[in-house]
Amino acid sequence: xxxxxxxxxxxxxxxxxxxxxxxxxxxxxxxxxxxxxxxxxxxxxxxxxxxxxxxxxxxxxxxxxxxxxxxxxxxxxxxxxxxxxxxxxxxxxxxxxxxxxxxxxxxxxxxxxxxxxxxxxxxxxxxxxxxxxxxxxxxxxxxxxxxxxxxxxxxxxxxxxxxxxxxxxxxxxxxxxxxxxxxxxxxxxxxxxxxxxxxxxxxxxxxxxxxxxxxxxxxxxxxxxxxxxxxxxxxxxxxxxxxxxxxxxxxxxxxxxxxxxxxxxxxxxxxxxxxxxxxxxxxxxxxxxxxxxxxxxxxxxxxxxxxxxxxxxxxxxxxxxxxxxxxxxxxxxxxxxxxxxxxxxxxxxxxxxxxxxxxxxxxxxxxxxxxxxxxxxxxxxxxxxxxxxxxxxxxxxxxxxxxxxxxxxxxx
Amino acid sequence: xxxxxxxxxxxxxxxxxxxxxxxxxxxxxxxxxxxxxxxxxxxxxxxxxxxxxxxxxxxxxxxxxxxxxxxxxxxxxxxxxxxxxxxxxxxxxxxxxxxxxxxxxxxxxxxxxxxxxxxxxxxxxxxxxxxxxxxxxxxxxxxxxxxxxxxxxxxxxxxxxxxxxxxxxxxxxxxxxxxxxxxxxxxxxxxxxxxxxxxxxxxxxxxxxxxxxxxxxxxxxxxxxxxxxxxxxxxxxxxxxxxxxxxxxxxxxxxxxxxxxxxxxxxxxxxxxxxxxxxxxxxxxxxxxxxxxxxxxxxxxxxxxxxxxxxxxxxxxxxxxxxxxxxxxxxxxxxxxxxxxxxxxxxxxxxxxxxxxxxxxxxxxxxxxxxxxxxxxxxxx
Numbered sequence: 001x002x003x004x005x006x007x008x009x010x011x012x013x014x015x016x017x018x019x020x021x022x023x024x025x026x027x028x029x030x031x032x033x034x035x036x037x038x039x040x041x042x043x044x045x046x047x048x049x050x051x052x053x054x055x056x057x058x059x060x061x062x063x064x065x066x067x068x069x070x071x072x073x074x075x076x077x078x079x080x081x082x083x084x085x086x087x088x089x090x091x092x093x094x095x096x097x098x099x100x101x102x103x104x105x106x107x108x109x110x111x112x113x114x115x116x117x118x119x120x121x122x123x124x125x126x127x128x129x130x131x132x133x134x135x136x137x138x139x140x141x142x143x144x145x146x147x148x149x150x151x152x153x154x155x156x157x158x159x160x161x162x163x164x165x166x167x168x169x170x171x172x173x174x175x176x177x178x179x180x181x182x183x184x185x186x187x188x189x190x191x192x193x194x195x196x197x198x199x200x201x202x203x204x205x206x207x208x209x210x211x212x213x214x215x216x217x218x219x220x221x222x223x224x225x226x227x228x229x230x231x232x233x234x235x236x237x238x239x240x241x242x243x244x245x246x247x248x249x250x251x252x253x254x255x256x257x258x259x260x261x262x263x264x265x266x267x268x269x270x271x272x273x274x275x276x277x278x279x280x281x282x283x284x285x286x287x288x289x290x291x292x293x294x295x296x297x298x299x300x301x302x303x304x305x306x307x308x309x310x311x312x313x314x315x316x317x318x319x320x321x322x323x324x325x326x327x328x329x330x331x332x333x334x335x336x337x338x339x340x341x342x343x344x345x346x347x348x349x350x351x352x353x354x355x356x357x358x359x360x361x362x363x364x365x366x367x368x369x370x371x372x373x374x375x376x377x378x379x380x381x382x383x384x385x386x387x388x389x390x391x392x393x394x395x396x397x398x399x400x401x402x403x404x405x406x407x408x409x410x411x412x
Numbered sequence: 413x414x415x416x417x418x419x420x421x422x423x424x425x426x427x428x429x430x431x432x433x434x435x436x437x438x439x440x441x442x443x444x445x446x447x448x449x450x451x452x453x454x455x456x457x458x459x460x461x462x463x464x465x466x467x468x469x470x471x472x473x474x475x476x477x478x479x480x481x482x483x484x485x486x487x488x489x490x491x492x493x494x495x496x497x498x499x500x501x502x503x504x505x506x507x508x509x510x511x512x513x514x515x516x517x518x519x520x521x522x523x524x525x526x527x528x529x530x531x532x533x534x535x536x537x538x539x540x541x542x543x544x545x546x547x548x549x550x551x552x553x554x555x556x557x558x559x560x561x562x563x564x565x566x567x568x569x570x571x572x573x574x575x576x577x578x579x580x581x582x583x584x585x586x587x588x589x590x591x592x593x594x595x596x597x598x599x600x601x602x603x604x605x606x607x608x609x610x611x612x613x614x615x616x617x618x619x620x621x622x623x624x625x626x627x628x629x630x631x632x633x634x635x636x637x638x639x640x641x642x643x644x645x646x647x648x649x650x651x652x653x654x655x656x657x658x659x660x661x662x663x664x665x666x667x668x669x670x671x672x673x674x675x676x677x678x679x680x681x682x683x684x685x686x687x688x689x690x691x692x693x694x695x696x697x698x699x700x701x702x703x704x705x706x707x708x709x710x711x712x713x714x715x716x717x718x719x720x721x722x723x724x725x726x727x728x729x730x731x732x733x734x735x736x737x738x739x740x741x742x743x744x745x746x747x748x749x750x751x752x753x754x755x756x757x758x759x760x761x762x763x764x765x766x767x768x769x770x771x772x773x774x775x776x777x778x779x780x781x782x783x784x785x786x787x788x789x790x791x792x793x
Contacts (some may be wrong), residue, residue, distance in 0.1 A: 031567070055648035210734045238455035238675065243732035245718040250725045265649065271723040272730060291724060309653035311678030313720050315701045 004082035005043040006259050007067065007100075007227055012076035013039045014059075014066050018332065034331045038283040038339075039076065041358070044227060049253065049260040053306075057331065059283035060263045061105070063103030067261065068102045069093060075275045080227075087123065091131070098128045101220035102229040107212035107236055111204040115213055117201045121189060122182045124223045129177040136173040143168050153330045163336040186222070192255075193218045194248055210241035214248075221252070234269055237412060246272050267310055271295055277305050282331060282339040285358065289367030299361045299369045299378035302340045337372070346373050414724060416443040417467040417637050417669040418467065423481035423491075425459070425466050428474050434740040435479070436462040438693035441768065449663060449670040451684030451701065452715075453677060455737050459693040460673045464641045467671070468506045486636065507630030508764075511642035519615040523625055524610035527594045530632045535590070602658055620651035624658070631662070638670045641765050644679060656682055677720060686778075689713045692738055692748040696714035697780030698768055709710060709781035709788060711753045714792050731793065747784065755788045 017035040038060040042051045052060045055257055065071040067078060077085040080099065088096055093237055101124070113121055115223065121254035147167040155166035176384070183200065189338065193214040204212055213233055220228045234242040246269055253260060271291060278288040279300065287300040294352050298304045337352040339346070344351070351372065361367040362375045436459040444450045454460045465471045467483055469490060479698065483490040485505060495499060502508075516524060526665040550657040566609040598606035612620055623643060630638060643659075644652040660683060663670065673712045674680050678689060680701065688703040697710040708714040735752040738744060747765045750756040768780040783789070 057649065210736055235446070238737065239677070239716055240455065240719045240733035241732040241736055243721060244734075246721055247729045247732055248727070267649075268721040272723060272725055306649060309650045311652070311656065311676065311682045313677040313681050313717070313722075315681045315684075315705050 004079065006046040006081060007062075007261075008041075008043040008079045009067065009334075010041050010077045010079070012063065012066060012078060013038055014062050014071055015074045015186060018049055020120065020135060029380060032333050035283050035334055037066060039355075040280070040283070040285045041076075042278050042285065044259050044261055045275075046226065047253065047257040048275040049262055049273050050195065051270035051277040051283055052261060052263045052276060052280060053270055054266060054280035055265060055306075057282065058280040059331075060280050061231055062283075063280070064102065064231050064261060064263045068100055068229050069097075070102070077301065089133075094127070094131055095135075098124070098223040099225055100227045100229065101223065101225040103213070103216045103220050103233050105232040107209055107216055108204075110216060111212055113204055116201050116203060118121075118176065118183050118186045120187045120215060121205070121222050123272050124219060125185055126182045128223050129174065133174050133176065139171045140173055143170055186218075189218050189222055192252065196245070208241070209236050209238075210245060213237065213245055217248070217252075221256070221258070223258075225258065227259045227261065229263065231263045232265070233262070237265065239289045243252075249273055259412060266364075267295070267307065279306070282334065284339050284355070285368075285370065286340065287361075287367075287369045288358075289361065289364065293361075293364060293367050297378060299344050299367070299374040299407055300371045301344050301373075304377060304380075346371075346377060348372070413656075415499040416535060417486065418671070419443040419484045420463075420467070421482040421484065421696040422461070423466065425462050426479045427462075428477065431741060432756070435616065436476075436693055436740060437482070437582050437757070439767075440690075440693075440695045441448070441481075441690055444669050444671055444693060446636075446669050447667045449672055449683055450686045450688065451674045452671065452688045452690060454690035455673065455675060455716075457692075457737050457740060458690040458783045459740075460675075461641055463690070464508075464639050464671065464673050467639060468502045468508065469493070469495075470502075470508070490652045496696045496747050505636055507633055507635035507638045509623070509626050509630055509638065509640040509643045511645050513619065514614060516626055517622060519614055521613075521614050521615065522610065524591075524594060527597060527625065527629055527632060528590050530584060530629045531590055531593050531597070534633050535593075551749060560757075564613060593632075597632045598625070600631065600655075600662070603628075609790075618651070619647050620654055622753060623647060623655055625707045627658070627662070631666070631668075631788065636669065637658045639673070640670060641673045641677070643672075645674065645676070652679070655745040659683060677705075677717065689716070693740065693742060694782065694783050695748070695768060696765075696783070699777055699781075702780045703776055707775060707779075709779060709786045709789055710749075710783045711755050711789055712749050712793060713781075714789050718793075754792060755783075755785050758787070 007132070013035075013036040017031045017033040019030060020029060029142070032363050040059075042050060042052075051061065051341070054060045062071060064075045067089065069078075073291050077084055080096070085096060101175055115123075150165050151166050157164055177312060187197060187200055188198060195211065195218065199207070199211070199215075204215065207215065213236070217228075217233070226309060234245055237245060249260065250273060252258065258274065261388060261389050262270060264270055274291045276289065277291050277294040279286045279294065279302065281302050287303050289299065295307065298307060337354060338356050340349070341347040341351040356370045356372050358368045358370045359374075362368045418664070420440060420442050423437055423440050424435060425434050426433050433665055438459070438589075440459075441464060442450065444569045452460045452463065459788055462471065462476070466476070466478060467485070467490065471478075478491050485501070488501075490498075490501060492746075501739045517664050525762050594610070595606045598609075600645060603609065603621070603624055609617065609621070614625075617625070623646075627643075631751065641660075644655050647655060656679065659670075662668070663683075670683075672680070684701045687697075687699065688695050689697040689704070689712065689714050697704060697708065697713045699709070704713060705717065708717060712733075715731070716734040719733055738748065738751070744751055744761075746762045747753070747756070750760040751761065767780045768782050770780050781789075
C-alpha cells in the first residue's frame with residue numbers, strides 16, 4: 001500500500017485509573033484502572049466507513065473519543081494521513097480539529113439549548129475562521145518584521161552600492177467573519193442534511209430527535225472534515241426516522257467523500273452504512289473485515305454469537321438462538337488472555353494465558369481475527385448453534401461449557 | 413379457556429397539559445386471549461406505554477384521565493374499580509415488567525428483601541390474611557393452590573392450583589419457607605447461583621440480572637396477565653437474547669398471557685403471537701403476527717417494515733417513511749397518518765378511517781386494519 005490510510009491507530013490503549021481511598025493510598029495498594037480500550041489497531045480509508053460494533057462497555061465510545069482527541073490516549077499512536085496526532089496540543093490541535101469532527105450520542109445533551117441553530121452549526125466555522133485569521137495575522141506580523149529588517153539592510157546595501165532587495169509581499173488576511181456571512185454559510189449547509197431553511201433561527205428544543213441529530217450532523221460537516229465520528233447516531237431514533245438519517249449519511253459520503261467512523265450496537269445500521277466492520281469486546285479488537293465478510297462469514301466465536309443473538313424481524317424464522325452464557329465480566333484489571341474466553345464455548349487453556357494475536361482469517365488477507373480457532377469457527381455451517389458445536393469432542397478438545405472456570409480442556 | 417384474560421373496549425386516555433388536552437390513546441380495542449402473547453409495536457409517542465400503564469391504572473390521575481372505554485380483566489371492568497381496591501388487582505392479577513429495571517427496583521433494599529416482599533404478600537393472600545382479588549371467570553384458580561415444593565417449581569407449570577390448597581390455608585411457611593420460595597423463583601428465571609446475589613443491592617447487578625429479578629418478582633405474584641413494557645430495550649443484544657429466550661421458556665411453562673410492548677420488530681417477531689400496530693394513539697392494525705409481517709394491511713405497518721435496514725448500501729437506499737411522528741397536540745384531521753402516507757387521497761384528509769375491520773377478503777378473519785384503502789397496501793413498493 002503506497003498511501004497511508006486516512007486514520008490509523010496502532011496499539012491504542014486507554015485506561016481510566018480508579019481513585020484510591022486514603023487507607024489504600026498509604027497502604028501502598030497499587031492503582032487499579034479500568035482498561036477501556038486495550039491495544040486496538042484499526043485503519044480508516046479516506047471516503048469509506050468503518051463500523052465499530054460491540055455491546056455496552058466494549059470501549060467503542062472511548063475509542064471514538066480517543067481518536068477525536070477528546071480523551072488522552074494512555075498508550076499507542078494515532079496517525080492521521082501518516083502524521084502522529086496523539087500528542088498534538090494547543091493551536092495545532094485546534095487547527096487539526098477541522099479535519100475530524102464528531103456527532104455525539106445524545107442529541108439533546110450535545111446541543112446548547114440557549115443557542116439558535118445557526119449559532120450551533122456556525123460555531124466550528126467561526127472558530128476555524130478565527131484560527132485562520134489569527135494565523136494569517138501572525139504571518140503578516142512576521143513578514144512586516146522581516147520587511148523592516150530588509151529595509152534597514154537595504155540602507156546599508158545602497159551605501160555599499162549593492163542593489164536593494166525587494167520586500168516580501170504581505171499575506172492576505174481573511175476579513176472577520178460577519179454574522180451575515182456566517183448565517184449564509186450555515187443556510188447553504190441546511191439542505192445537505194435535509195433541514196428546512198426556516199430552522200436557521202430555531203432552538204434545539206423545537207426539533208424532534210431526528211431533527212436534532214440532523215443539526216448535530218450539520219455542525220460536524222460545517223468545517224468540511226475528512227472524517228466524521230458518528231457515536232450511535234440513530235440509537236435515539238425511531239425506525240422510520242432512522243432510515244432517513246442512514247440514507248442521508250450514505251448520500252453525504254457519496255457527495256463529499258467524507259469518511260465515517262460509525263460507532264453503534266445496531267448491526268442493521270452498520271450493515272447499511274459501513275464498508276468495513278470492527279468488532280470490539282471489552283476493549284479488545286476481535287475481528288475486522290469487510291462488511292459482507294464479517295456479517296455473513298464471521299470467524300470469531302463472539303461475532304458469530306452476537307449475530308446469532310439478533311432478533312430477526314420475521315416470525316417465520318424464530319429460532320432458539322445460541323445464548324452466550326454469563327454476563328460481561330469486569331474491566332478493572334482484567335485477567336490476561338482473550339477477554340471472551342470465560343464465555344466462549346471454544347476456549348482452550350492457552351486462550352486464558354495470552355492474548356490471541358490479530359491475524360488474517362483463513363483465505364481472506366484483509367479480514368483480521370483474534371482467535372486461535374478461527375478456522376474451525378469459520379468452517380461451521382451457518383445453521384449450527386455454537387454451543388452444540390463447542391460441545392462436540394473436536395480434536396484438540398473443547399471445554400464443555402462457556403461459563404465458570406472449567407478452564408482445562410477435556411483430555412481426549 | 414375461550415374467555416380472554418383481558419379485553420379492552422374503546423379505551424381513550426387523555427393527558428391534561430398546559431395548552432389543553434391531548435389524547436394519547438384513542439379508541440383502542442383489543443383482546444388478550446388466555447395463554448397468548450400479544451405484541452404492541454409503534455414509534456415514540458404513539459401511546460403504547462400509556463396503554464400499558466392505563467390497564468392496571470398506574471397512570472397518575474391527573475394529569476392522565478381515562479376518558480372513555482372499558483378494560484375488562486377477568487370479568488371486572490378495571491376502569492370502574494375504586495382506587496383503594498386497585499393494589500389488589502395489580503398484585504394478584506396483573507404483573508408488570510418495565511424497561512429500566514434499575515428504576516423499578518428499590519435501590520436501598522437488597523435483592524432478597526425485594527423478592528421476599530412480593531412472595532410474602534402473596535403467601536398472606538393465600539392464607540387469607542390479606543384479601544384476594546376475585547375477578548369473574550378465571551382462567552386459573554388462584555384462590556387456593558398448593559405452595560410449591562422446591563424441586564417441583566422447575567419441573568411443572570407453576571400456575572394451576574390443586575387439591576392440596578385447603579391444607580396450605582392458614583399455614584404460613586415461615587421465614588425459611590419464604591427464603592426457599594425466593595430462591596425457587598430466582599432459579600426459575602435461570603439465575604445460576606441465587607444464594608450469592610441475595611445480599612446484593614440492585615446497582616451491583618448487571619442489567620440482564622436486574623431484569624430477571626423484575627421478572628421473578630412479577631411471576632412470584634402468579635399473575636394471569638403480564639404486561640411487559642419494552643423489557644429488553646435497555647439491554648445488550650446478547651443479554652436481550654437471553655431474556656427473550658427465558659421469557660419464551662416461561663411462557664411455555666406458565667401458560668401466562670402477556671401484553672408485550674416494544675418498538676423493535678425483531679423482538680416482537682421473536683415472541684408475539686398476535687401483533688397490534690399503534691400510530692398517534694390509535695391501533696391501526698391488529699392480527700396474527702405472521703400475517704401482519706407477511707401481508708401488512710395498513711400503509712404505516714408496511715412502511716415500518718420496509719424501513720428496517722436489512723441491506724448493504726450497494727443495494728440502494730432504504731425505504732424511509734417521510735416526515736416524522738406528529739405531535740399529539742397538533743394532530744392532523746382525518747386519518748392521522750395521511751401526511752406521510754403514499755396512498756392518501758382527499759377522503760383521508762377529511763374523514764377518520766373506519767374502525768379496525770377485516771381489511772380485504774384476502775386476509776384471515778382476525779387480521780384487521782383501520783385504513784380507507786387497505787387493498788392498495790399490497791401494491792406499495
